[in-house]
Amino acid sequence: MLEKSVLTNENLKKELRKRYGFKEIEEISKISKASANIFKIKCDNEYYILKEYQSSYKLGDILKEEQITNLLKENGIPTVEMILCVNGDYAWEYNGRIFVLQRFVLGVVIDSYTGSHKAMMESANYLSRINLILQNIKLEKEDNISGWLTPESLLKTEQKYDKIIEECDKHGSDLKFKKIKEDILLKKKLLKEFIGNKKIMDSLAKVTHMNSHGDYSVLQFIYEPDKSKIKAILDLSVAVKLPVVWEVIRSYTYIDPKCKDGEINIKNLIDYVKEYMKNIKLSKTDLSMMPYVYLIQLLKSSFGYSEYVLKNSENKEQLIEFAFWRTKMCKWLECNAEKLSEELKLLYKEKEEENVLNGRG
Numbered sequence: 446m447l448e449k450s451v452l453t454n455e456n457l458k459k460e461l462r463k464r465y466g467f468k469e470i471e472e473i474s475k476i477s478k479a480s481a482n483i484f485k486i487k488c489d490n491e492y493y494i495l496k497e498y499q500s501s502y503k504l505g506d507i508l509k510e511e512q513i514t515n516l517l518k519e520n521g522i523p524t525v526e527m528i529l530c531v532n533g534d535y536a537w538e539y540n541g542r543i544f545v546l547q548r549f550v551l552g553v554v555i556d557s558y559t560g561s562h563k564a565m566m567e568s569a570n571y572l573s574r575i576n577l578i579l580q581n582i583k584l585e586k587e588d589n590i591s592g593w594l595t596p597e598s599l600l601k602t603e604q605k606y607d608k609i610i611e612e613c614d615k616h617g618s619d620l621k622f623k624k625i626k627e628d629i630l631l632k633k634k635l636l637k638e639f640i641g642n643k644k645i646m647d648s649l650a651k652v653t654h655m656n657s658h659g660d661y662s663v664l665q666f667i668y669e670p671d672k673s674k675i676k677a678i679l680d681l682s683v684a685v686k687l688p689v690v691w692e693v694i695r696s697y698t699y700i701d702p703k704c705k706d707g708e709i710n711i712k713n714l715i716d717y718v719k720e721y722m723k724n725i726k727l728s729k730t731d732l733s734m735m736p737y738v739y740l741i742q743l744l745k746s747s748f749g750y751s752e753y754v755l756k757n758s759e760n761k762e763q764l765i766e767f768a769f770w771r772t773k774m775c776k777w778l779e780c781n782a783e784k785l786s787e788e789l790k791l792l793y794k795e796k797e798e799e800n801v802l803n804g805r806g
Contacts, residue, residue: 448499450482451540461488464530464537492549497542507536507543510682520578523677525550552667552676560663560700567675568700569717572661573724576689579656586685590649593745602745606633612754625750628772635779636744645737651730652688652738659683661692662699690735691742693721707773711788718792732789736782743775
């Protein structure tokens with residue numbers, strides 16, 4: 446849920462003058478379609494982006510983002526330029542929120558499911574390079590798949606789903622709430638079946654966890670004005686150690702036009718994973734479990750439904766459509782995960798044969 450900004454325009458101008466020494470603040474506009482309060486600002490004839498983090502973020506999280514951003518930039522990954530305050534600080538606090546200023550990146554943002562094949566390959570390549578660069582740093586955050594499957598976590602998911610169903614029942618015959626209830630009931634059913642499959646559950650515990658972006662997708666890219674290549678990769682504040690194949694398949698589904706209706710094009714995903722594997726080795730278990738990792742994460746998430754039914758978020762219409770898309774993806778994966786798993790496993794065999802031919806086996 447997007448929280449309301451703690452800054453008025455007048456307070457914002459005052460803080461910018463105090464923190465950065467700006468004199469003339471010419472324009473302030475808010476950027477929509479973001480998961481945080483983002484302001485585009487023109488100061489002293491230069492454009493900047495001010496980001497106001499959600500209240501759950503702590504200063505330590507933001508300082509880590511600065512370190513990671515600089516590390517990636519030093520290793521050839523396009524990121525943003527951070528602007529320091531006059532006292533040398535990178536981030537500052539105001540009324541319980543943390544703020545950072547970045548130089549504005551002139552470029553374009555493309556919509557989900559609109560990337561070319563070339564753009565897909567570029568996305569996969571950058572993700573693998575980010576994972577490679579971050580592998581030797583220590584991150585405090587870890588999103589371990591075993592944590593997704595604890596009795597406490599599963600009970601919490603069930604309770605949230607029951608609460609959504611209860612609220613939907615209060616809206617009688619309203620078609621949208623009826624659809625939401627049907628989706629939640631389906632997710633509950635599939636989740637129960639999924640965790641009852643011991644073979645899959647045992648294999649999930651063996652997938653590789655790596656330091657990664659944490660929210661890597663086309664939504665975090667700024668492209669050159671002609672859309673020819675990525676100019677900057679944004680928002681490294683959520684960098685975390687996680688099941689890396691989750692970030693691979695998730696980022697693929699957000700960029701490929703073939704995924705717009707909640708389905709995966711197996712050939713395109715194979716191409717995406719092949720490109721990723723030019724820099725990162727994935728195990729046979731990683732590849733075979735990739736669709737199941739994505740499915741369990743989707744089945745456990747109430748994102749979009751909670752924001753629409755329980756929180757009445759400002760951007761709830763956009764979020765509920767995203768939730769509907771994710772449930773369509775669940776349905777597709779339910780029917781096709783096994784086939785997709787077998788196709789992905791062939792990549793491991795292909796890579797092993799390639800290594801033998803090149804004398805690396």
